[in-house]
Amino acid sequence: MSFTAKDVQALRQMTGVGMMDCKNALAESGGDIEKAVLMLREKGLAAADKKAGRIAAEGMVYATVAQNGVAGMIEVNSETDFVAKNEDFQKFVKDLAAVVIENDPADLDALGECKYPGGGLTVAETLREKILVIGENLKIRRFARFAEPYNVSYVHMGGKIGVLVHLETDASIAGNPGLHELGYDICMQAAAMRPSVLSRDQVAQETIETERGVYLSQAKAEGKPDNVAEKMVIGRLNKYFAENCLLEQEFFKDEKLTVGKLIEQKSKELGGSVKLTAYYRFEKGEGLEKREDNFAEEVAGMIK
Secondary structure, eight states: OOOOHHHHHHHHHHHOOOHHHHHHHHHHTTTOHHHHHHHHHHHHHHHHHHHTTSOOOOOEEEEEEOTTSOEEEEEEEOSOHHHHTOHHHHHHHHHHHHHHHHHOOSSHHHHHHSBOTTSSOBHHHHHHHHHHHHOSOOEEEEEEEEOSSOEEEEEETTTTEEEEEEEEEOGGGTTOHHHHHHHHHHHHHHHHHOOSBSSGGGSOHHHHHHHHHHHHHHHHHTTOOHHHHHHHHHHHHHHHHHHHBGGGSEETTEEEEEHHHHHHHHHHHHTSOEEEEEEEEEETTTTSOOOOOOHHHHHHHHTO
């Protein structure tokens, strides 16, 4: 069976794969488009497996709140920042956030089994196709979701950091613009100040004991008597909580207020109860091994 340039274009539109790959697939399939699609998908799976070991620490974080108030956030990693700026990649990440919101998957495996919007493929199958088209290892790293309103989202620097904030509030003020402004300010606070927990009761006891031991050793090294050393330890622990607990951090717009005091203040102004109960903060690539590219060596290798 022969094929035409229109067949090549049709296959390219169906798969998003490059023209030469489409032409070769049609040649191998004898012009059968359905077989060519299957062949390209199989190659996509092989390409994904081949690239799976390559470092992917760039990419994008995206957070959003749907019209029904449900919030979702996701991080998808790529090998290079160049790919992260690709419109197709960015749409893929945003689509995945919508899948999280709509399907409430239990984990990454469950997310992979969800249907991807606009076609019959699953998220996992679509990911493999994206790897084939884009030519880099891509990994869906993590996601978060808040089901019950009131939620606010924030994305910093085009996807470097994403934040979701969940507020419990009275129905009478749920539509107040001031409530959204408060949530947005808290999102920006979390993005900028990197809190590790919401409140001090969420700090692991093991962490507290470790910090206490360090501070006590420091105080004794300074020659402080036991009673003074203990007061210093308490003071330094409180400083630790103020730096790491979101509710105890100084509000970035007004250092006279902590975030907790800000919420109390705004509650009175809005005329209803407001409580910050949870938040998520994702920073692209945090904790991941980074690629160390040598551009000069790369160029030299290309011209050999």
